[in-house]
Amino acid sequence: MLTGVFCALLLLCLYSSGSSLSCRWIDHKFRDYSENSLDLLEMMADHDSTEDAGENTVAFPHHLYSQASAASAEDKVAFTVQVLREVCALFEEDDSSSSWEEKTLENFLNVVNRQADQLHSCIGSHKKRNRRLHMFFKRLSHNVLGQMGHSARAWELIRQEVRAHLLAADQLVASVLTSN
Structure with a gap:
């Protein structure tokens, strides 16, 4: 009897320590990491760029974030992980025309x-x-970076969107x- 209770408590502790x-x-x-990345x-x-964003932007997917905010804690974390991975993939494109230093980009991607x-x-x-979040980032890449030729202005728009x-x-x- 005592062994059964102990095993049940042990399983409960292991399960709760593994949850998000x-x-x-x-x-x-x-x-800390979030503040560092920002x-x-x-x-x-x-800071030299003053052009208006114009028609090359993609509407921010507020509805996806609204859905995620109504999800479980684990699903919120999973969504955030995907956002971070999509951001990294976006910044791995050809940024030779960007205005930032390579070391700063490297530090940003590491964080x-x-x-x-x-x-x-x-x-x-x-x-x-x-899938819809992934498609949003693909459209962002195509509609901003692709259509603007990976220009410095395109990268500034991407930087603002990523922020x-x-x-x-x-x-x-x-x-x-x-919620804890």
Whole structure:
């Protein structure tokens, strides 16, 4: 009898420690990494660029973030991981015309990749990728970078768009923290 109770308690402890709600990295490190990535992204800004965004932008997918915010904590984290991975993939395109220093981009990608890896470790199982989010980033790449020839202006638009995504993803993770 006592062994059965002990085993049940042990399983309960193991299960709860593996859930995203008790992920120590989210509780203690995510905010620091998030602020660092936003600071690096700001350092990459092209302050000489004053052109209007014009018709080459893609509408921000507010509906996808709304759906994610209504999901479970684990699904919010999985969505955030995908956002971070999509951001990294976007910045791995030809950025030779961008205005930022290569070392700053490298540091930014390292921080974002570390965020994605650590958040992914908080997810109990492999989550299915959100196809609509993936398609949004593909359209962003095609409609902004592709059509504008990977120009410095295109990269500045991408940088601004990515900032909005990082802020929205940060809000998702913050909602996981407040629900603990």
